[in-house]
Amino acid sequence: MRKKMIMLGMAFAMFCLLLFSGLALARTTLVVWDIMTESNQYYPAFDAANARFRELYPDVELKHVPIQNDNYKTKLRTAMAADNTPDIFMTWGSAGLKKYVDNNKVYDLTDDLSKEWQARFAPAAMGLGNFDGRQYGLPITNTAVSLLWYRKDMFEKYGLTPPQTFEELLAVGQVLKQNGITPFALANKNKWTGSMYFMYLVDRIGGPGTLQKALNRSGAFNDAPFIEAGQKLQQMVDLGFFPKGVNGLDEDTGQSRALLYADKAAMYLMGSWFVGVVKLENPAIMDKMDFVVFPAVKGGRGNPGNLVGTFGDLYFSISADSEHKEAALNYLKLISDDTMAQELVKAGCIPPLTGSAKYIDDPVLQKVAEIAQRAESVQLWYDQSLPLELTQVHLNTTQALFDKSITPEEAANKMEATAQEYFGK
Amino acid sequence: MLFLLPAAFFFLLYLVVPIPVSGYYSLFKWDGIGTLNFIQLDNWKRLLSDDVFWLAVSNNFKLVIISIIGQIPIALILAVLLTRKLSGVNFFKTVFFIPMLISSVAVAFLWRYMYDPTFGLINAVLEGIGLESWALSWLGDTGVVFYSIAIAVCWRFIPLYMIIFMAAISGISEQLYEAARIDGASPFQSFWKITLPLLLPTMINAVVLVIVGSLKYFGMVYALSGGGPNHASEVMATYMYTKSFTELRMGYGSTISLSLFLIAFVVSVFFLALTKRSIRD
Numbered sequence: 167m168r169k170k171m172i173m174l175g176m177a178f179a180m181f182c183l184l185l186f187s188g189l190a191l192a193r194t195t196l197v198v199w200d201i202m203t204e205s206n207q208y209y210p211a212f213d214a215a216n217a218r219f220r221e222l223y224p225d226v227e228l229k230h231v232p233i234q235n236d237n238y239k240t241k242l243r244t245a246m247a248a249d250n251t252p253d254i255f256m257t258w259g260s261a262g263l264k265k266y267v268d269n270n271k272v273y274d275l276t277d278d279l280s281k282e283w284q285a286r287f288a289p290a291a292m293g294l295g296n297f298d299g300r301q302y303g304l305p306i307t308n309t310a311v312s313l314l315w316y317r318k319d320m321f322e323k324y325g326l327t328p329p330q331t332f333e334e335l336l337a338v339g340q341v342l343k344q345n346g347i348t349p350f351a352l353a354n355k356n357k358w359t360g361s362m363y364f365m366y367l368v369d370r371i372g373g374p375g376t377l378q379k380a381l382n383r384s385g386a387f388n389d390a391p392f393i394e395a396g397q398k399l400q401q402m403v404d405l406g407f408f409p410k411g412v413n414g415l416d417e418d419t420g421q422s423r424a425l426l427y428a429d430k431a432a433m434y435l436m437g438s439w440f441v442g443v444v445k446l447e448n449p450a451i452m453d454k455m456d457f458v459v460f461p462a463v464k465g466g467r468g469n470p471g472n473l474v475g476t477f478g479d480l481y482f483s484i485s486a487d488s489e490h491k492e493a494a495l496n497y498l499k500l501i502s503d504d505t506m507a508q509e510l511v512k513a514g515c516i517p518p519l520t521g522s523a524k525y526i527d528d529p530v531l532q533k534v535a536e537i538a539q540r541a542e543s544v545q546l547w548y549d550q551s552l553p554l555e556l557t558q559v560h561l562n563t564t565q566a567l568f569d570k571s572i573t574p575e576e577a578a579n580k581m582e583a584t585a586q587e588y589f590g591k
Numbered sequence: 592m593l594f595l596l597p598a599a600f601f602f603l604l605y606l607v608v609p610i611p612v613s614g615y616y617s618l619f620k621w622d623g624i625g626t627l628n629f630i631q632l633d634n635w636k637r638l639l640s641d642d643v644f645w646l647a648v649s650n651n652f653k654l655v656i657i658s659i660i661g662q663i664p665i666a667l668i669l670a671v672l673l674t675r676k677l678s679g680v681n682f683f684k685t686v687f688f689i690p691m692l693i694s695s696v697a698v699a700f701l702w703r704y705m706y707d708p709t710f711g712l713i714n715a716v717l718e719g720i721g722l723e724s725w726a727l728s729w730l731g732d733t734g735v736v737f738y739s740i741a742i743a744v745c746w747r748f749i750p751l752y753m754i755i756f757m758a759a760i761s762g763i764s765e766q767l768y769e770a771a772r773i774d775g776a777s778p779f780q781s782f783w784k785i786t787l788p789l790l791l792p793t794m795i796n797a798v799v800l801v802i803v804g805s806l807k808y809f810g811m812v813y814a815l816s817g818g819g820p821n822h823a824s825e826v827m828a829t830y831m832y833t834k835s836f837t838e839l840r841m842g843y844g845s846t847i848s849l850s851l852f853l854i855a856f857v858v859s860v861f862f863l864a865l866t867k868r869s870i871r872d
Binding site: 239240243244246247265266268269271354355409410411412413414415416419421424425428430554555558562565566569571572 | 730
């Protein structure tokens with residue numbers, strides 16, 4: 167008898183569960199994938215936005231799924247391949263987003279962009295989410311340019327001035343080295359970190375046209391500037407400018423910044439998002455930090471005001487097969503509104519959103535914004551401007567340059583061979 | 592028989608069907624999203640002349656050897672010690688089993704921080720006792736990184752074999768040891784003459800597990816080095832992962848995964864056949 171009662175009770179519980187889950191399903195569930203984990207510097211802004219969205223749209227269940235940077239890219243690719251996409255996803259725009267656009271995975275936002283909404287975004291940032299005149303991704307964060315950060319107090323201690331030329335950079339590095347300090351904090355397991363040095367050297371030596379020419383095949387990836395950049399890079403390696411075991415250190419776990427925080431390294435070539443990262447990790451050190459742009463190379467053709475980076479960093483898009491386009495559009499509108507701009511600035515971001523400049527009161531951020539606006543050319547990161555096949559070869563060969571398992575000529579030739587295979591000539 | 596059906600269904604769907612399907616995909620150039628381009632056996636030709644793949648294969652076999660030498664004897668010693676009736680033995684049973692309870696990625700992070708060349712525990716100890724020249728960059732040096740990872744892998748899997756051996760040892764009849772004691776055998780002799788021979792079948796099973804596990808190993812290699820720097824710690828599974836999911840070359844990735852399966856299959860069948868004969872003799 168008792169057994170029967172228990173069975174009945176369980177059956178009833180099960181029935182209720184099914185009923186409720188059925189009800190829950192009837193609500194709109196909006197799934198958002200991005201990289202806003204709690205350790206992300208912009209997490210506070212997105213967390214606040216999500217809370218606002220939940221309050222404004224109580225009938226929509228917002229399922230926010232944050233995934234760490236490098237894993238995110240893989241997860242998104244796999245989901246795209248398996249037709250198992252979230253309603254809203256984030257990319258870095260450009261080639262990565264275009265791949266999904268070409269395969270009809272991304273919803274075309276052009277017709278939903280009202281005049282007022284369109285005006286929310288800085289025009290310079292829209293390009294990377296725009297293909298053939300149609301807008302597929304909206305830039306939410308941020309003007310991100312790679313800058314040469316340095317510890318003011320350490321430079322003062324050893325009587326150094328921030329380097330303006332590559333030769334000065336070598337001299338500064340050697341002084342630091344003699345005093346037992348690693349000149350550069352760098353964690354190159356992630357590869358894109360070390361790539362920044364290479365991109366800047368190519369720009370300073372050959373000018374911004376070098377990569378363009380290699381890509382449109384009027385030049386080549388083994389042109390002199392690419393080789394010379396590799397040589398200069400290895401010159402720094404030979405002088406011991408980078409931390410021990412640099413290719414085994416992980417940027418995602420902050421093994422590079424740890425050196426900077428512990429007075430073991432004095433310089434750090436990193437994106438301007440570094441401001442937000444420091445504010446989150448070690449606010450006291452920000453007062454001791456300043457930056458200059460990457461030094462010029464003697465006889466080089468690149469204007470030393472040129473930058474490597476992007477005007478828009480993270481682009482948000484809606485999947486083509488999302489069933490909740492309206493809710494998704496509301497979400498995108500919310501994360502591009504004025505409150506969001508304000509929150510993002512607070513988190514150390516320079517959002518590509520109109521009217522955000524007036525909120526920037528941090529002097530370092532103001533300086534970053536100014537330099538970015540003045541720059542004659544902003545070279546987009548190679549790992550986003552190159553096709554995927556070439557990106558991987560670029561990242562792998564550049565990492566190999568750092569432990570000298572490849573010569574600059576071999577690296578350049580390998581790039582060119584892959585390019586010939588890819589472009590079919 | 593009928594009870595087997597659900598299990599058999601999922602076994603077929605998730606473990607058996609993917610094998611011929613990978614074989615099919617290995618004939619295409621495919622990015623996982625777009626269209627499939629039939630390229631016949633080009634992926635396989637490419638694989639045969641792919642230096643990185645063969646480096647990965649040799650790393651896998653190195654891992655097999657290091658794991659057999661490193662894991663089985665230590666697990667055996669621990670198991671023998673922990674099955675004795677000593678005081679505090681339960682405490683140590685728990686302590687030695689902990690590595691198995693932590694997830695691979697968490698273990699990898701522990702080791703990552705220990706291996707940190709500037710702030711890590713290992714280099715701090717080495718420098719503390721005056722062995723500065725031994726303080727290497729454990730995960731950054733292409734000559735060292737693979738062994739650093741192999742040690743961490745051994746550390747994590749020793750408890751698994753320890754538990755297997757402990758179960759087998761407690762299955763050995765106490766009477767045998769009593770008889771040996773009456774005949775005047777030393778504990779050492781009873782280990783060699785009783786424990787070890789009776790454990791042999793269990794050990795062979797353990798070795799098969801080590802071989803297969805090491806050949807398809809992925810977790811901590813991926814979390815510690817991702818196969819780098821410059822492929823120095825690449826194993827077949829990480830290479831397959833990079834090709835398929837980072838470079839989006841699903842066809843080539845399938846080729847690698849199918850060859851991984853073939854290699855692991857052939858090696859374990861060969862080993863089992865070999866040991867079966869030697870047991871019978």
